[in-house]
Amino acid sequence: MTTTSFLLPIEFDLAATFLMAMTGVWAASRRGYDIVGAFTLAFVSGVGGGLLRDSIFLSQPPAVMQNPLYLLAVLAAVAVGVLFHRFALRFERLVAYVDAIALAVYAVVGADKAMVAGTAPVAAVLIGMTNAVGGGLLRDIFVREEPLLFKPGQFYVLAALGGCSLFVGLGYYGLPVEQAATSGICTTLLLRLLAIRFNWKTLAVTEWPKPSRTPVSRADHHPDPTEKEK
Numbered sequence: 001m002t003t004t005s006f007l008l009p010i011e012f013d014l015a016a017t018f019l020m021a022m023t024g025v026w027a028a029s030r031r032g033y034d035i036v037g038a039f040t041l042a043f044v045s046g047v048g049g050g051l052l053r054d055s056i057f058l059s060q061p062p063a064v065m066q067n068p069l070y071l072l073a074v075l076a077a078v079a080v081g082v083l084f085h086r087f088a089l090r091f092e093r094l095v096a097y098v099d100a101i102a103l104a105v106y107a108v109v110g111a112d113k114a115m116v117a118g119t120a121p122v123a124a125v126l127i128g129m130t131n132a133v134g135g136g137l138l139r140d141i142f143v144r145e146e147p148l149l150f151k152p153g154q155f156y157v158l159a160a161l162g163g164c165s166l167f168v169g170l171g172y173y174g175l176p177v178e179q180a181a182t183s184g185i186c187t188t189l190l191l192r193l194l195a196i197r198f199n200w201k202t203l204a205v206t207e208w209p210k211p212s213r214t215p216v217s218r219a220d221h222h223p224d225p226t227e228k229e230k
Contacts, residue, residue, distance in 0.1 A: 010069070012105060018073040020102040020135055021046030025081025026095055027139060039078050041139050046074045049134030053110050057127045058117050096196050100159075104188035107132035107160040108167050108181050121168045128164035132188075133157055152204045155195035163188025 024045030028038040047064040054062040064070040110131020114124035133149055133156065140147040149157050167184025171177050194200065 010067075013063075013109060014069055014073045016102045016105040016109070017046045017070055018077045019098045020106070021074045021077035022081040023095055023099050023102075024135070024139055025078055026085055027143075029081070029085035031143065035078070035082070038082060039074070041142065042074050042078050042081065044138040044142055045135040046070075046077060047135070048138035049106055049110065049131040052134040052138075053113065053127055053131045057119075057123075057130065058114065060117070093196065097193070100189055100192040100196070103132050103156070103160060103192060104163060104185045106135075107163045107188050108184040111164045111167055111184070112171075112177070112181065115168065115171065121172050124168050125161070125164045128167070129157060129160045132160040132164075152202050152207075155191060155200050155202065158202070159188050159191035159195060162191050 021042040024041035024043070025038045027045070028041045031037075033041070047062070047070055050064060051062050054060050107128045109128075111124045111128025113131075114127035115121075119127065137147050137149060163184040163186075166187050167180050170180035170183060175183075
């Protein structure tokens with residue numbers, strides 16, 4: 001088991017924050033919000049997962065409260081998102097691709113920070129998933145909508161689950177952490193992009209296949225004997 005942490009360069013972490021925050025700005029523009037609403041959704045989308053990870057699971061000061069660069073990344077996302085919101089509305093798949101990149105990075109970063117904090121592997125996977133999808137969950141709650149991650153739809157949480165599980169498993173069994181992190185990020189990104197490309201979706205539990213009775217063939221069917229046959 002390796003104890004070395006995967007220290008993602010802060011530029012990558014800030015880029016993920018910027019990209020996720022920009023999706024929050026575009027969500028605000030679709031709802032006709034003003035600049036305050038756009039900043040609020042950008043903030044919760046960009047750093048909401050980290051806030052949940054640090055405050056609830058790891059019981060430590062959130063990274064956004066320790067380094068002002070995260071707030072600057074959110075502000076930059078607001079500026080860019082407002083300028084290009086019309087472009088984003090025309091190319092919705094581009095928004096999904098941007099979100100997929102941020103999802104992949106955040107999933108592994110969250111799982112890594114959990115392992116560094118000494119959590120169990122299963123807990124690290126859970127925290128990594130929370131880090132990846134927590135911003136979107138808070139965004140939906142803020143706009144009083146049923147969270148998207150609860151609804152049937154394209155693979156999203158499952159993509160984060162796959163990448164986090166692979167990263168934690170490879171790191172736990174001795175693969176150099178840098179390689180494990182690269183594998184986890186690429187796996188999450190690949191699963192998410194394939195889900196977008198081929199429209200892989202989850203099903204509501206009411207739509208799960210039910211066991212069907214095996215039809216009885218005529219050859220196997222033996223009717224009750226008639227009086228004459230008796």
